[in-house]
Amino acid sequence: MRKFETDVQLVKYEVLKEVSKLALEGTLQEKQRTIQKIVDPGPKARFRCCIYKEREITKKRVKLAMGGDKRNPNIIEVIGAACDECPINRFTITEACRGCLAHRCTEACPVNAIYHVGQRAYINQQKCIECGKCKAACPYNAVSDVMRPCRRACPVDALSIDDDKKAVIDYDKCIQCGACVYQCPFGAIMDKSQIVDVINELKNARLNKTNVYAVVAPAISSQFTFAKIGQVINAIKKIGFHDVVEAALGADLIALHETNEFADVIGEKGFLTSSCCPAFVSFIQKKYPSLEGNISTSVSPMIAISRLIKQTDENAKIVFIGPCVAKKTEAKNSAVSGSTDYVLTFEELCAMIDSMGIDIEACEEDDLNNASFFGRIFARSGGLTEAIKHVIEEYNIEADFKPICCDGIDECDKTLKMAKVGKLESNFIEGMACSGGCIGGPMSLHHGHKDRKEVDKYGMQAAEKGVKDSLRIFEIEKLNLHRSTGKKK
Amino acid sequence: MTTIQVCIGSACHLKGSYSVINKLQSVIKEKQLDKQIVIKAAFCLGECTKAVSVKVDNHPIQSLDETGVEGFIDALLAEEGV
Numbered sequence: 001m002r003k004f005e006t007d008v009q010l011v012k013y014e015v016l017k018e019v020s021k022l023a024l025e026g027t028l029q030e031k032q033r034t035i036q037k038i039v040d041p042g043p044k045a046r047f048r049c050c051i052y053k054e055r056e057i058t059k060k061r062v063k064l065a066m067g068g069d070k071r072n073p074n075i076i077e078v079i080g081a082a083c084d085e086c087p088i089n090r091f092t093i094t095e096a097c098r099g100c101l102a103h104r105c106t107e108a109c110p111v112n113a114i115y116h117v118g119q120r121a122y123i124n125q126q127k128c129i130e131c132g133k134c135k136a137a138c139p140y141n142a143v144s145d146v147m148r149p150c151r152r153a154c155p156v157d158a159l160s161i162d163d164d165k166k167a168v169i170d171y172d173k174c175i176q177c178g179a180c181v182y183q184c185p186f187g188a189i190m191d192k193s194q195i196v197d198v199i200n201e202l203k204n205a206r207l208n209k210t211n212v213y214a215v216v217a218p219a220i221s222s223q224f225t226f227a228k229i230g231q232v233i234n235a236i237k238k239i240g241f242h243d244v245v246e247a248a249l250g251a252d253l254i255a256l257h258e259t260n261e262f263a264d265v266i267g268e269k270g271f272l273t274s275s276c277c278p279a280f281v282s283f284i285q286k287k288y289p290s291l292e293g294n295i296s297t298s299v300s301p302m303i304a305i306s307r308l309i310k311q312t313d314e315n316a317k318i319v320f321i322g323p324c325v326a327k328k329t330e331a332k333n334s335a336v337s338g339s340t341d342y343v344l345t346f347e348e349l350c351a352m353i354d355s356m357g358i359d360i361e362a363c364e365e366d367d368l369n370n371a372s373f374f375g376r377i378f379a380r381s382g383g384l385t386e387a388i389k390h391v392i393e394e395y396n397i398e399a400d401f402k403p404i405c406c407d408g409i410d411e412c413d414k415t416l417k418m419a420k421v422g423k424l425e426s427n428f429i430e431g432m433a434c435s436g437g438c439i440g441g442p443m444s445l446h447h448g449h450k451d452r453k454e455v456d457k458y459g460m461q462a463a464e465k466g467v468k469d470s471l472r473i474f475e476i477e478k479l480n481l482h483r484s485t486g487k488k489k
Numbered sequence: 490m491t492t493i494q495v496c497i498g499s500a501c502h503l504k505g506s507y508s509v510i511n512k513l514q515s516v517i518k519e520k521q522l523d524k525q526i527v528i529k530a531a532f533c534l535g536e537c538t539k540a541v542s543v544k545v546d547n548h549p550i551q552s553l554d555e556t557g558v559e560g561f562i563d564a565l566l567a568e569e570g571v
């Protein structure tokens with residue numbers, strides 16, 4: 001049976017499922033207001049202070065599940081009504097304060113925010129600038145530091161708190177990594193969904209004479225702990241997809257393409273970074289703009305496989321399904337537009353399957369086998385690097401490949417810092433914003449330490465051993481695997 | 490120009506569609522038919538239970554395996570006069 005990691009996942013799932021149900025019925029416009037009563041039947045509230053607030057929040061979730069504010073290009077939005085329960089004041093003085101004579105805290109404070117009443121110190125929160133000096137100075141460890149989880153999660157400092165004490169995202173800084181969506185304990189930050197668009201595309205496929213393909217990320221291997229992958233594939237086909245194809249085949253294409261690119265440009269550029277993780281790419285563009293020229297110009301595996309499918313079928317529409325929020329933004333990027341049409345997350349996929357009453361565990365098993373071992377292990381940190389090493393050997397490419405794998409955005413940041421000042425000892429940076437790689441993605445149904453092994457196990461089951469085997473029938477020369485880098489979005 | 494679509498969907502792939510394609514390519518090259526016949530890959534032709542699905546232009550889908558390729562091309566030449 002399906003288990004949810006948290007109730008945050010559960011409520012989001014419930015909303016997505018109801019939205020999906022009504023979209024299938026074709027009654028979403030008229031009936032969207034009924035969802036709040038289905039999800040929050042009352043009379044008692046499940047999580048919040050009262051049922052009215054709960055329903056109000058659900059209403060906002062329904063909006064986002066239906067695509068949210070179309071004028072705002074950012075995929076991630078804060079649900080104001082859901083965000084108000086976190087302590088606003090980061091530093092407070094606890095009862096451990098002894099009211100000592102030394103008052104080191106007061107002395108340490110650069111803005112005179114600490115005052116004393118009776119035997120205790122207090123922080124004037126109006127003055128506090130959250131520098132943390134008092135905490136460091138207190139001999140009793142009496143200063144507590146509670147940073148809002150969303151702010152702590154954000155690697156680019158894009159979150160701030162407004163006058164109403166609500167979280168606000170600075171879209172100029174946001175790299176769409178989705179960390180805050182996953183980390184907010186109240187589910188107050190959510191990604192917008194294309195679930196309705198996909199359902200409509202599937203419903204109209206016959207009319208429009210289109211074939212809607214599902215492309216699944218290799219991270220799927222660690223997702224459905226309660227069913228076999230083959231059963232999930234069968235369920236996806238039952239939804240109405242024409243076929244299910246592995247994104248990992250796109251990864252095979254990119255392994256070869258990026259290796260050739262590396263061999264070509266490394267002499268001139270000095271070092272190259274990977275480009276398959278869109279949050280990592282955006283991180284470089286926003287935080288290290290001087291290094292933008294070092295980002296590989298190869299497209300991501302998602303875009304590569306989309307283009308490959310469209311090469312075989314001019315009526316194809318492509319829906320990518322993965323654990324990633326940033327992919328939603330990537331698909332819309334003008335540098336690669338027209339390739340991947342829609343992006344869904346594993347969460348959204350589940351909601352869709354369930355809304356149709358398909359019981360995954362009762363499904364037959366279908367095959368899913370398009371890629372090689374190496375394409376499949378792109379789902380975890382280090383996979384791309386192993387694939388490039390393999391390609392260099394298998395194709396006898398002359399290249400002095402000295403990689404460094406950065407697992408998670410903090411490691412990426414450290415390495416890029418070195419690169420910026422010219423102190424990088426390697427000549428290739430593999431960067432993954434989520435720790436563990438895609439299997440640690442914010443929209444994974446499952447985050448666990450065994451996931452990496454699952455990916456490798458799944459990799460071994462690939463029919464094609466190496467990249468050369470898996471690409472042996474394709475006319476790769478006819479496929480454009482470059483991002484246009486002429487103008488930035 | 491005749492188009493042969495060979496299915497490379499997962500089920501057919503596992504039954505050897507890549508070998509069928511490679512064999513087709515070599516036979517076509519050998520017989521110098523590359524001006525008359527093109528081979529295209531297709532994801533799932535919808536008959537996954539058979540062997541490798543192959544479709545010539547708009548004709549019904551046939552099942553083919555690597556050993557049958559030569560005969561298949563000969564039949565095609567005779568029938569269509571390609």
Ligand code: FES
Nearest residue numbers: 496498501534536
């Ligand atoms: S996989 Fe070949 S017909 Fe379906």
